[in-house]
Amino acid sequence: MAQVRNKQVILKNYVSGFPKESDMNIIDSTITLKLPEGSHDVLLKNLYLSCDPYMRTLMTNPKYSFNPRSYTLQSPINGIGVSKVLESGDQNYKEGDLVWGITNWEEYSLVSAAQIHFKIEHTDDVPLSYYTGILGMPGMTAYAGFFEVGKPKKGENVFVSAASGAVGQLVGQFAKLIGCHVVGSAGSKEKVDLLKNKFGYDEAINYKEEHDLNAALKKYFPEGIDIYFENVGGKTLDAVLLNMRIHGRIPVCGMISQYNLNQHEGVTNLAHLIYKRIRMEGFVVANFYHLYNKFLEFVLPHIREGKVVYVEDIAEGLENGPAALVGIFNGRNVGKQVLVVARE
Amino acid sequence: MAQVRNKQVILKNYVSGFPKESDMNIIDSTITLKLPEGSHDVLLKNLYLSCDPYMRTLMTNPKYSFNPRSYTLQSPINGIGVSKVLESGDQNYKEGDLVWGITNWEEYSLVSAAQIHFKIEHTDDVPLSYYTGILGMPGMTAYAGFFEVGKPKKGENVFVSAASGAVGQLVGQFAKLIGCHVVGSAGSKEKVDLLKNKFGYDEAINYKEEHDLNAALKKYFPEGIDIYFENVGGKTLDAVLLNMRIHGRIPVCGMISQYNLNQHEGVTNLAHLIYKRIRMEGFVVANFYHLYNKFLEFVLPHIREGKVVYVEDIAEGLENGPAALVGIFNGRNVGKQVLVVARE
Numbered sequence: 001m002a003q004v005r006n007k008q009v010i011l012k013n014y015v016s017g018f019p020k021e022s023d024m025n026i027i028d029s030t031i032t033l034k035l036p037e038g039s040h041d042v043l044l045k046n047l048y049l050s051c052d053p054y055m056r057t058l059m060t061n062p063k064y065s066f067n068p069r070s071y072t073l074q075s076p077i078n079g080i081g082v083s084k085v086l087e088s089g090d091q092n093y094k095e096g097d098l099v100w101g102i103t104n105w106e107e108y109s110l111v112s113a114a115q116i117h118f119k120i121e122h123t124d125d126v127p128l129s130y131y132t133g134i135l136g137m138p139g140m141t142a143y144a145g146f147f148e149v150g151k152p153k154k155g156e157n158v159f160v161s162a163a164s165g166a167v168g169q170l171v172g173q174f175a176k177l178i179g180c181h182v183v184g185s186a187g188s189k190e191k192v193d194l195l196k197n198k199f200g201y202d203e204a205i206n207y208k209e210e211h212d213l214n215a216a217l218k219k220y221f222p223e224g225i226d227i228y229f230e231n232v233g234g235k236t237l238d239a240v241l242l243n244m245r246i247h248g249r250i251p252v253c254g255m256i257s258q259y260n261l262n263q264h265e266g267v268t269n270l271a272h273l274i275y276k277r278i279r280m281e282g283f284v285v286a287n288f289y290h291l292y293n294k295f296l297e298f299v300l301p302h303i304r305e306g307k308v309v310y311v312e313d314i315a316e317g318l319e320n321g322p323a324a325l326v327g328i329f330n331g332r333n334v335g336k337q338v339l340v341v342a343r344e
Numbered sequence: 345m346a347q348v349r350n351k352q353v354i355l356k357n358y359v360s361g362f363p364k365e366s367d368m369n370i371i372d373s374t375i376t377l378k379l380p381e382g383s384h385d386v387l388l389k390n391l392y393l394s395c396d397p398y399m400r401t402l403m404t405n406p407k408y409s410f411n412p413r414s415y416t417l418q419s420p421i422n423g424i425g426v427s428k429v430l431e432s433g434d435q436n437y438k439e440g441d442l443v444w445g446i447t448n449w450e451e452y453s454l455v456s457a458a459q460i461h462f463k464i465e466h467t468d469d470v471p472l473s474y475y476t477g478i479l480g481m482p483g484m485t486a487y488a489g490f491f492e493v494g495k496p497k498k499g500e501n502v503f504v505s506a507a508s509g510a511v512g513q514l515v516g517q518f519a520k521l522i523g524c525h526v527v528g529s530a531g532s533k534e535k536v537d538l539l540k541n542k543f544g545y546d547e548a549i550n551y552k553e554e555h556d557l558n559a560a561l562k563k564y565f566p567e568g569i570d571i572y573f574e575n576v577g578g579k580t581l582d583a584v585l586l587n588m589r590i591h592g593r594i595p596v597c598g599m600i601s602q603y604n605l606n607q608h609e610g611v612t613n614l615a616h617l618i619y620k621r622i623r624m625e626g627f628v629v630a631n632f633y634h635l636y637n638k639f640l641e642f643v644l645p646h647i648r649e650g651k652v653v654y655v656e657d658i659a660e661g662l663e664n665g666p667a668a669l670v671g672i673f674n675g676r677n678v679g680k681q682v683l684v685v686a687r688e
Contacts, residue, residue, distance in 0.1 A: 066586075066619055233614060242410075255615045266610010270577060271603075273596045273626030275410055280624045282617030 006031040008076040009105035009321045014061035018260040018329055023059065024077070024322040031108050035087045042093050042116060044083035044109045047344060050132035051325045051337035052166070053231075055079050056259040076104040082120065082131045083109070084344060098122050100131045105321055107341060118292060126303060127312075128344075133166055133336040134299065134310040137285055141253060142170035143295045144288035149251035149281050150227045154179040157221050159240060161207075162231035164191040164311070165328075166336035167253060169199050171229045173308050176200045180227075183220045185210075185236065187331040194334065198309060213239040224248070230280075232257040234265040241269035241278075250280040260329055311335030350375040352420040353449035353665045358405035362604040362673055367403065368421070368666040375452050379431045386437050386460060388427035388453045391688060394476035395669045395681035396510070397575075399423055400603040420448040426464065426475045427453070428688065442466050444475045449665055451685060462636060470647060471656075472688075477510055477680040478643065478654040481629055485597060486514035487639045488632035493595035493625050494571045498523040501565050503584060505551075506575035508535040508655070509672075510680035511597060513543050515573045517652050520544045524571075527564045529557075529580065531675040538678065542653060557583040568592070574624075576601040578609040585613035585622075594624040604673055655679030 006029045015023050035043050055077065062070035071077050081103040085093045090113035093099065101116035103109045120131050133139060145167070146152060158175040162168045163184025172195065175182045184195045185205040195204035203220045210216045217225070217239060224245030230237060233255025244250070258264045273280060302308035313333040315324035317340065324339050350373045359367050379387050399421065406414035415421050425447040429437050434457035437443065445460035447453045464475050477483060489511070490496060502519040506512045507528025516539065519526045528539045529549040539548035547564045554560045561569070561583060568589030574581060577599025588594070602608045617624060646652035657677040659668035661684065668683050 066616070237614070252614075252617045254618065258615055264612040264615065266612050267614055268608040268610050270581070270596075270611055271599045271608065272410070273624065274598065274628065275626070277626050277628055277631065279626075280617065282619070282621050282623075284618065284621055287621065 003030040003032050004108070005029075006107050007318045008107075009318055010074055010076050011059060011071045013073065014070075015056070015059040016061075016262060019056060019059055019326050021322040021326050024325075026319050026322070029106070031110075033086060033108065035089050035110075038089075039110075040089040040113065041110050042085055042090055042099075042113050043087040044099070044103055044111060045086050046081050046083045046103055046105075046107060046109060046341045048082040048129045048132045049103070049105055049321065049339040049341060050080040050137065050166075051328050051333070051339060052079060052137070053254050053256040053259060053328060055325065056256075056329060076106045078102055078104045080117075080132060080137050081341075082128060082136075088113075093119065098128065098131075100136050105318065107318065117289065126300070129312060129314070129338050129340070130303075130310060132338050133312060134170060134303070134308070135296065138166035138336060139170060139299060140288060140292060140295055141285040142167045142174060143298070144285055144291060145251040145253045145283055146171050146174050146227075146229060148288060148291070149283050150229065150249050152178060152180060152227055156180050156226035157223065157245070158182045158227045158229065159217070159221065159225045160184045160201075160229045160231070161236050162186065162254070162256060163201065163204065164194050164199070164335060165231065165333075168229070168231055169194075169311060169335065170308070172199050172201050175227075177302070177307070185213075188334075190334060191331075194311065198311065207236065214242050217243040227251070229253060230255070234258055234267070238267050238269050241267070241272040244272060244276045244278050246276050248276055248278045250278060252280060252282040256329070313337045315339045317341070347374040347376050348452070349373075350451050351662045352451075353662055354418055354420050355403060355415045357417065358414075359400070359403040360405075360606060363400060363403055363670050365666040365670050368669075370663050370666070373450070375454075377430060377452065379433050379454075382433075383454075384433040384457065385454050386429055386434055386443075386457050387431040388443070388447055388455060389430050390425050390427045390447055390449075390451060390453060390685045392426040392473045392476045393447075393449055393665065393683040393685060394424040394481065394510075395672050395677070395683060396423060396481070397598050397600040397603060397672060399669065400600075400673060420450045422446055422448045424461075424476060424481050425685075426472060426480075432457075436460075437463070442472065442475075444480050449662065449683075451662065461633065470644070473656060473658070473682050473684070474647075474654060476682050477656060478514060478647070478652070479640065482510035482680060483514060483643060484632060484636060484639055485629040486511045486518060487642070488629055488635060489595040489597045489627055490515050490518050490571075490573060492632060492635070493627050494573065494593050496522060496524060496571055500524050500570035501567065501589070502526045502571045502573065503561070503565065503569045504528045504545075504573045504575070505580050506530065506598070506600060507545065507548065508538050508543070508679060509575065509677075512573070512575055513538075513655060513679065514652070516543050516545045519571075521646070521651070529554075532678075534678060535675075538655065542655065551580065558586055561587040571595070573597060574599070578602055578611070582611050582613050585611070585616040588616060588620045588622050590620050592620055592622045594622060596624060596626040600673070657681045659683045661685070
């Protein structure tokens, strides 16, 4: 059986501080496009790969990382992707199925069926790449974090950081759908414009130009914040804690501002958790995938009616993968960063 | 109507940093022991006063404090106390009733009926002073924080800081009652001995002698901590975050290590809230007083059967109030710090 080229993005060295493109390498490997005899695995052709902040935590030397799942040096990195099944040794999948789940950053991957999260019932009125974003992990993250962890009520005041990102842009729109007052922060004029003009945020803060975030939050939330959807951590969290309202909630989705720091910034205002009786709750989307079908029933009609929109930042080709991934830690992406490996 | 002496503890100046005895003054005021004509207030003879960490936050200049209830300069400070009703303009109380609630640090107080929390059904088999502690606010705090906020399950691993204090000594005993593994930290050999020999803690840490709290926690909780009952904040919280277990809970009761710092210590390990899906929730006991009767039904039989014990540190006389109050911030008290004004 002939082998074909299998381009890969591999991790060259463990990362400390901000990741650089040179921490990864593009190599040409080969693969036999045939399932090994008796295998129960699934052979995938990768189409769209997702660039997500949590991936940084897997680039740290496992000796210094809390996370036992660190990437393996000289092996392809992995993440969420949309793939087509070429051959399956698992009865749940068959040739031609579209799926999303954990796959490797390469053209073709042989994965355990357990790595596949869901089969995609694709319809042509939504882009297939959306299954790396609004219809996939980030979408479920926004939905579960806002509704299940945040437990919002109509009319409440909601603040979202990294508000134009893969998750943030949805949290803001979901909050508007149920009648909340929503303010977001992002790191450029372009993103702030998107927040107000595209995602329907009531107000938006460019945190890079705002020298006194505490004062800005006081201005936009004179009565305080009921829900802070936490994506960044550090100084933003500290300013938010001063502005929370009694019985406020902080779903902790991510702390992207901290992932590249060898010593995390100290958060000093945690005593406000007591003064305001705040619930601050970390969550990971994997605990909420049982709600996925319910989520699709909720979000698909909104997409089709144009009531929820989604902005993607598309990079083309595995060779541009390292730049795309590194870019999300510098805020270079506008909207969800997707990497196209192949279009079916 | 003759006036009588009314000794008071007044706040001389706002406090920055650790409070000192000299921040307060003892003065002799006078009071007429007769309710003003038509008053709906209640005239109290104060018996036992409670020294509680939250009182420090009321000693800060209100200009620099989040808390609008700061004490008034040159006026008596206030706190929780057990008092006897001398005369009542409110129909819920009558002469001779024993009550506990917010009163002033003085011999006699004229208070609004709304400041009284509960009437005491006193029986001679428990000390009346217990209503400043195990049968009062700290007892309810331990009960609500551990059971209602912490939601413990049998067999879980529980860590308590300030573990021999007014609240901590009870959290540990409650946790043992339901079959948890319980470790506490405190700041002296005497307290550590109390934890193990009197309160039934499985293990105890003297945090002043433990240079690597992270390592100590790893030793005592090889499988991690399910519930951390937070009384101190700062470095202890940071070490605990590294040792929490997935789906752990941190009821945030207090952060006494921080109240005297002009700049709070930074907590750097909050990203573990995400990694471990931790719920960290601040609470104040006032939101749980509807459970007070249920709490008494739970705790009184345990006290009578000797299954729950309570250690008090009793100071005698208002003139010793400033020292007693200041002492709790230096860890001088062993057990619940009570100040006796009069014994009925």
